[in-house]
Amino acid sequence: MNQSVIDLCASFMALMIALVELDGTGMSRDRVYDQFICRIWLTRVLLWGLMVTSTYGILLTALERYVAVVYPFWYKVVTYICCTAIAARDRPKIDFTFSAENETGAENDSSFSARN
Numbered sequence: 001m002n003q004s005v006i007d008l009c010a011s012f013m014a015l016m017i018a019l020v021e022l023d024g025t026g027m028s029r030d031r032v033y034d035q036f037i038c039r040i041w042l043t044r045v046l047l048w049g050l051m052v053t054s055t056y057g058i059l060l061t062a063l064e065r066y067v068a069v070v071y072p073f074w075y076k077v078v079t080y081i082c083c084t085a086i087a088a089r090d091r092p093k094i095d096f097t098f099s100a101e102n103e104t105g106a107e108n109d110s111s112f113s114a115r116n
Contacts (some may be wrong), residue, residue, distance in 0.1 A: 002057070006054045
């Protein structure tokens with residue numbers, strides 16, 4: 001799904017660049033709109049960025065499938081290790097630190113840490 005979203009955005013940008021013709025005449029360096037048009041639209045940096053992202057996505061998908069077919073055991077082991085590492089890294093962490101006064105007026109520092 002991510003590949004199709006990137007391709008859709010790249011296609012939309014290519015269509016917009018083909019339909020909307022802007023040149024750099026009459027632009028001012030002082031206006032924010034003119035700076036945006038000059039740096040983003042006229043250089044077509046967004047279009048090229050989307051196209052490069054799409055190309056690398058297809059390349060990595062093909063490489064992953066090649067490795068899965070040619071080296072199935074190695075692919076399964078590496079995939080398991082990578083998925084386990086990512087799941088452990090992205091695990092939510094809860095860390096509460098609070099300070100409270102007890103009945104005698106002395107301040108106690110208490111900490112509570114939990115991992116889900």
